[in-house]
Amino acid sequence: MTRSAVLGAGAWGTAFAKILAEAGSHVTIWARRESVAATIRERRINEGSLPGVKLPERVTATSDLAAAVAETDFVFLAVPSQTLRGNLADWAGHLPPDATLVSLMKGIELGTTKRMSQVIVETARVAPERVVVVSGPNLAPEIAAEQPAATVVAGLDAARAQLVQQAIALPYIRPYTSDDVIGCELGGAVKNVIALAYGMATAMGMGDNTKASLITRGLAETARLGVALGADPMTFAGLAGLGDLVATCSSPLSRNRTFGEHLGRGESLEAAQASTKQTAEGVKSCLAIRDLARAHGVEMPITEQVERVCHEGVDPRVAVKLLMGREMKPE
Template identity: 65%
Template sequence: MTGAVRAAVLGAGSWGTTFAKVLADAGCAVTLHARRPELAAAITADRENADYLPGVRLPESLRATTDAAEALDGASVVVLAVPSQSLRENLTAWTPLLPPDASLLSLMKGIELGTTKRMSEVICEVTGAGADRVAVLSGPNLAREIAEEQPAATVIACPDHQRAAAIQAACLTAYFRPYTNTDMVGCELGGAVKNVIALACGVAEGMGFGDNTRASLITRGLAETARLGSALGAELTTFAGLAGLGDLVATCSSPLSRNRTFGEKLGRGMSLEEVQRSTRQTAEGVKSCRPVLELGLAHGVEMPITEAVVRVCHEGVTAAQMVKEIMSREAKAE
């Protein structure tokens, strides 16, 4: 492995483990940080993360540890793959251990509750790193499909194009094709808001509605995402790309999506608490919908689908009422 890029992946859930596999398959020397010793030991001994990716064989070269200092030692790429709402706390503990010039790559698709900050903003704030050291990876990347080496593309955004290109080279494999972009705001918003729209699509699915409803939600969801992005300085073309439309379509259509599945259970009549009890995995849109709506309100951007999701998830509105509210809005031009 002499000369290989050293990467640390912090967070051994579905996507962290999958992306660690991608990096290892691309030739990087990768250490994956897990919180639980039994999980780290099982990944190393059995080459499997049975909790999150049962049946997926992990590369021999992939190491796992619970020791963050060990994972971060000598890493030139540090990958952050924890739930968005716990990033600040996790990163505060990891910051003293970060190698000074390492690229900090966010895999997360959420907006922070209370601050309405994007993940790259949280990373800069907590670590003191300059914005040009922070990158985001976002696209139609359902973890299970990538772990099974089904071909897919993604976007790596960084204000520093050279850094984005270096990360691109570090994770390019026969089944995973990253493109570079410099639009952080667009890529991060695309990833965070699509989870909210996927919740709405799930609710529609759970209520028994079909493809017309889903296509309408996807299209109008993209419209409200792009409106917000435009107000926040994103490039509109980003929303027509992999981190926008690509991810939105994949997440809103796939039974593998946790957000869509969460919404589906709400649409079938389960309460928020019942659905939360039924899964251990992160459905980011449930918490991010509120800060996304707050961003919209702060910038004078109408986000009716996001608002409906907030009302169903957090204000006790039923799925049937949600449909009524969306469909009885004032008629307007597209």
């Protein structure tokens, strides 16, 4: 029987611990606060992140990182993307020498414009083949409620990816493997930015034509950037591309869509953050994705306008006019 650690006690980390335990692994959740870890141990629930969801007996929790990762086969990383480098700098010395490191995060690092797998390789000083990425339409409350879903497990080492696939396969989770780490990570990061735009459009009362246009043109932006970085364009037609994009844009459970709705109602970035009280990865990632696109000469007009709304105070209605007024061109 495998042993797994999930580093991060947010909604997705907690839901993923449930998946792993139900698929047969012994799981330890690492929580920053001992009070959260104690509640999980004693009551088998993480009320702050995933209320009402009972965790299996195979799940325990600790605030001691070394204890969490000791003798594990898999270490699943589920912290906010912009905190990964700092956390890993502290954790690297405790990681088991051959454990597979699995990224559950969806973002691009500010400043470096690196994908999460690249940050893991660099900071933990491990071979790229040891890193696996999980991506796709993964709304934590739905998965915790055992609603059927599919996901993608991507890695350079096919054998490791298959081991992760086996470790999470359940009657309600169907994982597919892929070797396109770049495409899966970009799909997961950019969809958060497009979901912010979708949320803004929703709050402004725009219709289905607008929303469909945002999804399809957002997918085009993602694919252009992915191809420029060496991704397989077909990845963006799959679960980690279109699948994740549709789920994140259309679902009221999506943090990024919800955050975008606050912005679309005219709230400031600070007010929206205070209202949601959760991490909307797209808010920070839009800066890094914009910089990454510019560095590779890729046009990403929706991403550009989302960044301007989030960080330059541009009115969302002005951003829409700027998008619609761009020079005409072939699709």
